[in-house]
Amino acid sequence: MNSRVSHIAFNTFREAVRDRVLYNLIAFAVLLCGTAILVGEISIDIERLVVVNLGLTAVSLFGVVIAIFIGIGLVSKEIDKRTLYTVLSRPVRRWEFVVGKFFGLTGTLVVNTLFMACGVFLALLYVAHKFEKADVWILAALYFIVLQFLIVCALALFFSSFSTPLMSAVFTFALFVIGSLAEDLRGFARITHGLEGWVATAIAYLVPNFSALNVITQVAHGDAVPGQLILYNSVYALLYSAMAISAAVLIFQRRNLK
């Protein structure tokens, strides 16, 4: 990685780590895992299913909230507080700044996910007393969750490059919700014809397909995640994020920093 990008990424990571809101969210996630354990205790023979389902959903939701919450302010906060002026007056290109910010936030989310994943596995060990072979697929589900974060971060950054933080949060969250229903949307597009069919198909394929990145129910039941899906999802998430980041860079590149 370009050294300036890595310095900006590290500073973004350090800022997030020193931000108390982040710690609160982690604590909240841990609390949710505690709830999962409680629910697991009162469930009969489905403790694993409940813990994996609740735990991974919590990891996903808290991560998405953090991604949106920090992502929308990554660039706009720097413009508002004018911290950007002393960065861009150095040999730093605008695209390096945006990409550095993106990597910093995704790095934060990866570390955050690692901590939350530890909580999920500890909860699982607590209710099941041992790990099973199928638990390895939880790692695949966690990997997909991280891929979701990549896309959400990129979208938050994209929207914040031309919109207010509030509107960026609304747009990003709306796309996350719609994207989580992308498979249903594609199904709807298949049965719709004419102009509506075209529009539905365009929207279905334009929104990020978060539903393909959600295998929580599958792994909660101990089902395997096909290698092909892992490959497909990896390529899809990387391309989608790259496109959103490129669009953010293009907009930011032209922007007057008043």
Add this chain to the structure above:
Amino acid sequence: MAAIEILDLEKNYLVGFWRKQPKLALRPLRLTIEEGEVFGFLGPNGAGKTTTLKLLMGLVYPTAGSMRILGMDIDDPRVKSQIGFLPEQPYFYDHLTARELLNYYAQLSGVTAKARSARVEAMLSRMGLSDASGLQLRKFSKGMLQRVGLAQAVLHDPKVVFLDEPMSGLDPMGRREVRDLIQQLRSERKTVFFSTHILSDAEALCDRVGVIYQGELRGVGAVKELTSLKHGQVELVFYAQGRQLPAGFSALGGQTRISGDVVNLVLPEEQQDAALETLRLNRLKLISLTPVRSSLEEYYVQKLSPSNAPQQEIGKGAGA
């Protein structure tokens, strides 16, 4: 070689919601600043000083015109490693300590890892921040933040330093420190371009000044020339008991200002001996006798006055 060349630089902003209208922020500006020069960019708030600096830093894009720094176009990546910038009322990453912040900026400026630590420590010491270097910036006072701002601007040993209102909001000691730093930069043959509306600072520090008003450069001049002697006039300052001008002085003519027991009398040079004799006869105590100089303030006020016809000094006139 010219350190900064601004060629017909113009900036309009589009304002309005539905039907955007261009709002003029900077009329075509042409200005040349030589290497090693300390240049003061004067003007009231909203005159276009910060816009010019932002254009030079590449933070906003010009509507027309071009800029060159050290002979290179400002889009040339090499330019940025040769310049330092202090924005107006700087705000920094307050989660960082002063040492971490300077280290971060040194990294971004391409200071080698080997030299970085020594450079950062030297700068903290130079700015009197060594004791507070481990504190997060959110705990810093405004004056301390300004010192951090100055430190980051010169940290990487740039050849050209841009300072936007560096004395703004500082106490007398803070202002003195900034003045000392600019003097030091001058002695190191750095080019300094700073904006201010504090004329006494500009008069004390600058080789040349430019006055900008309503986005238009109204004039450029050398401080030495602008504050040169007004031939034929002296200022006599003395104590006068009873707050009244002794009778003998009225006949000498000149302009009188009485403040408490102190009298300021500006009179023709040829009346100087007569005035001193009157002083001696009345047994009054002389405080000072000095030749009258023009002030930068007079020049500034003149350039800002509505009667001053818009004037764009072109080429060498606006340059060195």
